[in-house]
Amino acid sequence: MRIPTLVKGLAAAAILAVSATAALAEKIVVSNWDGYMPKDIAEKFKAATGIDLEVSVHATNEEIMGKVTASGGQGYDVLFVSSPFAEALNKMGLLAPIDAAKIPNLKNLYPEATQLKHDPGNTFSVPYTWGTTGLCYRSDLVKSEPDSWASLLNPADDVKGKTTMLATDRWLMAPAFLLAGKSVNTTEQADLDAARDQLIATKKTLLAYDDTTFYSKLVSGEASLVEAWDGWCNYGIASKPEIKYVIPKEGSDLWVDTMVITKAAANPEGAAKFIDFIMNADNGKWMVENIMYKSPNKAAMDALDPAMLKQYPNMAIAPAELLKFEQLRDLGDGMKAFSKTVSEIMAAK
Amino acid sequence: MLPGLFWLMALMVLPCLLIFGLIFFERGIYGGIDWSAMTLENIRRAFDPLYAVILWDSFRIAGLATAIALLVGYPAAYAISKAPEKAQTALLFLAILPFWTNYLIRTYAWIVLLNPAGLINTALASIGLGPWPLLYNEFAVVLGLVYNYTPFVILAIFAALQRLDPSYAEASRDLGATAATTFWRITLPLTAPGVAAGAVFVFVLSIGNFITPDLLGGGKFQMAGNLIYDQFLTARDWPFGATLSAGLIIIMLILLFAQALFSRRAMGER
Incomplete structure (x- = not known):
């Protein structure tokens, strides 16, 4: 019994030695x-x-x-x-x-x-x-070129049911804040309530909330106007030049x-x-x-x-232009009220 | 028994205890958990009517999915049980075949079928119908749930039908009952435990599902699963997410308990 134990011990020592050398290589x-x-x-x-x-x-x-x-x-x-x-x-x-x-x-x-x-x-x-968050749209499918967050939140009849918004909470709320002239980081209850009412009304006009495939919905023509990060709108532009991107006049966030x-x-x-x-x-x-x-x-x-x-x-877009937009900041303690508002919007019919 | 008990402890009881433990703490200011003080705040927050509304909606959608899955699954299971023995294996195999493909891929496949420019609407258009709004609504969510969970119903009911001694039905026919009466008064009551087991499968899995409402519902439907997912991942409020989970676990345990009682009674009556 002793010998195998000794062999085992030696083997273990050898393994240790090998891994010690391996650790010397920087990683x-x-x-x-x-x-x-x-x-x-x-x-x-x-x-x-x-x-x-x-x-x-x-x-x-x-x-x-x-x-x-x-x-x-x-x-x-x-x-x-x-x-x-x-x-x-x-x-x-x-x-x-x-x-x-x-x-x-x-x-x-x-x-x-x-x-x-x-x-x-x-x-x-x-x-x-x-980059920025703005409106990505099919210039050949919309009757008038969008220039405001209102084009998305209170859509004209020709785009109703053909719009999507981002699903991630902060970008879901940002368009309503921007349209109302508020900070994208507000956690004031009155601002949250106003945004909630706006977004519940908007929800009835949406095709879907979509974070990942909104640009392909534009390409296929399923959607004609979507809330999008500028870089992702470029994926749509790459396969359909009729797709355009605009920062609404009320501004954007800087992500x-x-x-x-x-x-x-x-x-x-x-x-x-x-x-x-x-x-x-x-x-x-x-x-x-x-x-x-x-x-x-x-x-x-x-x-x-x-x-x-x-x-x-x-x-x-020039860096100086980007810096004009407000960055999303961590909401700290305001997150609870914020996320409850998002749940209210999500639960609404 | 002992290894079974160990796995049950490690994989079921301990995680549940962890969830129940988190309830009494608050989210740290920057996410994470503030271990410094215990509180009942999360429980107070969970009793907000908003969450009752979301839960009720989930129950309604899961209930609808369960009912439809039973209506589809029972005849399927019945047909399989009446098929020749050799065919049965093949048919059951076909019923579970979809599980060989990833859940997400199967759900995306429905998007391809249902979207306004998709296969179904294209086919409808060719005979002058449509386009029908088949995607991003409650219909699509229920369809997705039914599609995914019906195989469980088929398996559960098939197992119950297999265990059923055919002499009961024969006796009923001998005594002059019609096929329909035999089914309603003999076969269905005796396979009720299988129906209940299948129903619980569909219902419980539907309530916790967050992928189908997200993809087929276009994110417009908030079910209990989505709510809990969002609390853990988006709001980074683990304690509140745990509170909501615990509430759901308790409700589900009550349901499972009721189902077990029901099954036992059904067995006892036999």
């Missing part, structure tokens, strides 16, 4: 939406820095929030999240400060991109993409997807190198050409083929 873990960076990013990053990159995928902000809050950020070095979530993670003390000295490519950002309201000076987050480093990161140096790598002009250009979002990275936008800006006019 970082990044969680991102599926397809939101080049497929070969791991090979490229390894070639550039010698660091192994493990990409994990989350389907929504909420999903990664759940994982990170449950584990305190353990197991992740870099996360891609939308700005209100970056803000919440930071307030919960789960993020590491961004050290500008370690990310020289921060210089590629437009000056406006360093002054975002959720994080002026990029102290805990680095913007990856940004920003960001990169953050967790406080629990096992390899903060590698994390900074990764963000620096993503910030180079090539990777930024890949994102714009393939995801069709605008980039806050000036070097990437300058590298674009001007024909692209012509085909997708919303890509040419």
